[in-house]
Amino acid sequence: MRFGTFSPTREGRKDIRSMSLLADPLNDLGKMRYFTPELYLQINSSDDKLVERAQQRWEKAIVAYRKHVSAILTGMPSELRDLANISLHDWELTRIVRHHDTATPSGSADLPLWQSTAWIALRQGDELVVLSYVLWDKVQNVAAPKNWSFSKKRVHWLYDELDRVGGQCDRLIHRVLLSNGVTLGIPFSTCIVRRIKLQEVMPESELAELAR
Numbered sequence: 001m002r003f004g005t006f007s008p009t010r011e012g013r014k015d016i017r018s019m020s021l022l023a024d025p026l027n028d029l030g031k032m033r034y035f036t037p038e039l040y041l042q043i044n045s046s047d048d049k050l051v052e053r054a055q056q057r058w059e060k061a062i063v064a065y066r067k068h069v070s071a072i073l074t075g076m077p078s079e080l081r082d083l084a085n086i087s088l089h090d091w092e093l094t095r096i097v098r099h100h101d102t103a104t105p106s107g108s109a110d111l112p113l114w115q116s117t118a119w120i121a122l123r124q125g126d127e128l129v130v131l132s133y134v135l136w137d138k139v140q141n142v143a144a145p146k147n148w149s150f151s152k153k154r155v156h157w158l159y160d161e162l163d164r165v166g167g168q169c170d171r172l173i174h175r176v177l178l179s180n181g182v183t184l185g186i187p188f189s190t191c192i193v194r195r196i197k198l199q200e201v202m203p204e205s206e207l208a209e210l211a212r
Contacts, residue, residue, distance in 0.1 A: 029140065030141075032159075032161060039054055040159075042057075068163075069084055072163065072172075080172070082193045083162065083191050086129070086193055090158075091156060092155070092157075094128075096118070096184075097118065116135040117133060117135060118139060133191045134189050134190045140185035140186075148180070157178060157179075158179055159177045173185055
């Protein structure tokens with residue numbers, strides 16, 4: 001994640017229907033730790049004093065997150081570094097798709113008994129970015145705060161965080177704050193980032209093929 005400017009979401013498209021396919025959170029692993037929805041609301045407040053305090057907290061969050069992500073990237077494959085370094089602030093979310101689950105035998109209660117895949121497509125102008133994940137648990141969908149005041153009709157990527165769960169290199173989580181106030185918690189073991197130049201709107205079948 002790189003750190004962009006603050007910008008409210010834009011009006012336009014209907015809510016993304018595939019959002020309803022995401023699993024409800026079973027715990028708080030999916031909740032933002034640094035760039036929280038509450039802090040984002042405070043930064044965009046009409047109260048100047050509140051904004052000033054929130055901006056100070058945001059700057060501290062940036063420093064803390066940079067230190068955190070630098071530590072978890074040590075020894076990680078280049079694909080994870082690609083995910084950490086890409087800047088997707090204000091890119092439009094066009095697709096979220098989760099594919100079939102695959103049973104995987106495990107001799108440990110700490111390891112998942114299944115594996116799944118998911119991909120997210122985002123667009124800005126004539127560029128498309130596809131994030132292809134191998135999951136170790138279900139994607140979490142954390143609801144927006146009740147006082148979320150920004151548009152929910154055209155969904156954009158705001159800020160994201162990478163984290164490691166339980167100190168295990170193959171159990172990671174990608175948290176994404178969207179412009180509709182929803183936070184996605186994506187538990188993954190690997191992720192591939194693909195950049196595509198678009199000449200025309202692509203059908204979902206072609207997007208899915210690119211995500212493989």
